[in-house]
Amino acid sequence: xxxxxxxxxxxxxxxxxxxxxxxxxxxxxxxxxxxxxxxxxxxxxxxxxxxxxxxxxxxxxxxxxxxxxxxxxxxxxxxxxxxxxxxxxxxxxxxxxxxxxxxxxxxxxxxxxxxxxxxxxxxxxxxxxxxxxxxxxxxxxxxxxxxxxxxxxxxxxxxxxxxxxxxxxxxxxxxxxxxxxxxxxxxxxxxxxxxxxxxxxxxxxxxxxxxxxxxxxxxxxxxxxxxxxxxxxxxxxxxxxxxxxxxxxxxxxx
Amino acid sequence: xxxxxxxxxxxxxxxxxxxxxxxxxxxxxxxxxxxxxxxxxxxxxxxxxxxxxxxxxxxxxxxxxxxxxxxxxxxxxxxxxxxxxxxxxxxxxxxxxxxxxxxxxxxxxxxxxxxxxxxxxxxxxxxxxxxxxxxxxxxxxxxxxxxxxxxxxxxxxxxxxxxxxxxxxxxxxxxxxxxxxxxxxxxxxxxxxxxxxxxxxxxxxxxxxxxxxxxxxxxxxxxxxxxxxxxxxxxxxxxxxxxxxxxxxxxxxx
Ligand SMILES: [Mg+2]
Ligand SMILES: [Mg+2]
Numbered sequence: 278x279x280x281x282x283x284x285x286x287x288x289x290x291x292x293x294x295x296x297x298x299x300x301x302x303x304x305x306x307x308x309x310x311x312x313x314x315x316x317x318x319x320x321x322x323x324x325x326x327x328x329x330x331x332x333x334x335x336x337x338x339x340x341x342x343x344x345x346x347x348x349x350x351x352x353x354x355x356x357x358x359x360x361x362x363x364x365x366x367x368x369x370x371x372x373x374x375x376x377x378x379x380x381x382x383x384x385x386x387x388x389x390x391x392x393x394x395x396x397x398x399x400x401x402x403x404x405x406x407x408x409x410x411x412x413x414x415x416x417x418x419x420x421x422x423x424x425x426x427x428x429x430x431x432x433x434x435x436x437x438x439x440x441x442x443x444x445x446x447x448x449x450x451x452x453x454x455x456x457x458x459x460x461x462x463x464x465x466x467x468x469x470x471x472x473x474x475x476x477x478x479x480x481x482x483x484x485x486x487x488x489x490x491x492x493x494x495x496x497x498x499x500x501x502x503x504x505x506x507x508x509x510x511x512x513x514x515x516x517x518x519x520x521x522x523x524x525x526x527x528x529x530x531x
Numbered sequence: 532x533x534x535x536x537x538x539x540x541x542x543x544x545x546x547x548x549x550x551x552x553x554x555x556x557x558x559x560x561x562x563x564x565x566x567x568x569x570x571x572x573x574x575x576x577x578x579x580x581x582x583x584x585x586x587x588x589x590x591x592x593x594x595x596x597x598x599x600x601x602x603x604x605x606x607x608x609x610x611x612x613x614x615x616x617x618x619x620x621x622x623x624x625x626x627x628x629x630x631x632x633x634x635x636x637x638x639x640x641x642x643x644x645x646x647x648x649x650x651x652x653x654x655x656x657x658x659x660x661x662x663x664x665x666x667x668x669x670x671x672x673x674x675x676x677x678x679x680x681x682x683x684x685x686x687x688x689x690x691x692x693x694x695x696x697x698x699x700x701x702x703x704x705x706x707x708x709x710x711x712x713x714x715x716x717x718x719x720x721x722x723x724x725x726x727x728x729x730x731x732x733x734x735x736x737x738x739x740x741x742x743x744x745x746x747x748x749x750x751x752x753x754x755x756x757x758x759x760x761x762x763x764x765x766x767x768x769x770x771x772x773x774x775x776x777x778x779x780x781x782x783x784x785x
Contacts, residue, residue: 511575
């Protein structure tokens, strides 16, 4: 069953990947299955393409067994050296090493927490005002949703959005950092698929610019249409869930 | 056998894909197998990621059975509408609809020729000085190689290369055109893996900027190291061929 009951024991057992990916793989290339999240890697940009998580209240409750101090950012040895990002890429870049699968979502075991520090799960994020503020607020919001629902499926990833320049044309432009040319995404998306205690599905889609935004935000100010993310990211979100199964999108009846 | 003898009948039968891809799939996501080429599509950029061809003298000889006038640029119906490029995207853009698998490489049947006009095999290219000149010269060079070898495996694709800006930082910047935001690649690569009549392997790697270059070029002025393409494109070239099997790279003994 893709939706374990809230009384199920919190595990990261052999069926965890099929639970996390219950509503489909957005892409199937260069996928990495960790104990508590699943990731597809974008070798060209040295960032993840998408990261999938499945949050439940019971997995978020017990924070006594693990310690973030034991975790360290480390290269993902499963990524070919040509395409791997390293700590050296981030050094003196001015950017934080921002988690896509948030560390605080994976305290179910020390291994699960440690795996969120693989650099394949990390993107260059503006620190003050974004990673430490607005984006963190959105991560907390996701965990709150997990506590008030049966479970929440989370898709997170970088975007590289075009903008209109003075010559009247549209350009995609983004910085690359370090010896491995790690892309600095212009934006990040997060899509939440919440299944309520009664089994209803509710979806929310967010995009935030990789800029200082601050922490006193209303996350709902960052709602975007689902297809805005899909077109820009290059894949469909939760394709395996019939669109008719959704009760609400961004808080509105569909 | 991945290397049909030059006396084999030119066909596009059921084993054609395994012939074309004899030395490995660079990526495995959103792959499309046509009768005489194989393509992986980059849904985010609405361009191919790579296109693979396998050229032999006998497939290039008989040009009487088909006509380019019967072929028309058409949307690739196998690509989801969110990610599909259209003729409308190119209209008034100033860019040519440039083939990646070259039309003149696929005269083996009218169907094979027509399939090169699917817009998934097309990228926005500068017309005068590039598509109609330098890039065309490189395509002719590839066909000449097929005639002087047992066969040639060709990998072609777009690149989006960073450049140093005045602030001392590196940026990737490229235009996007049309309602579907089709990316205009900054460069294109082509890698040739030639197997000689005696069975030896020789590889050549080229990158050209998507700019007016002219037609009176020496293609060998556009040689690049193999790993330059691999790092920038985000995949390995002919990974299935042991690197020790190469006799020469860009004309030099390895
Ligand atoms: Mg963070
Ligand atoms: Mg052309």
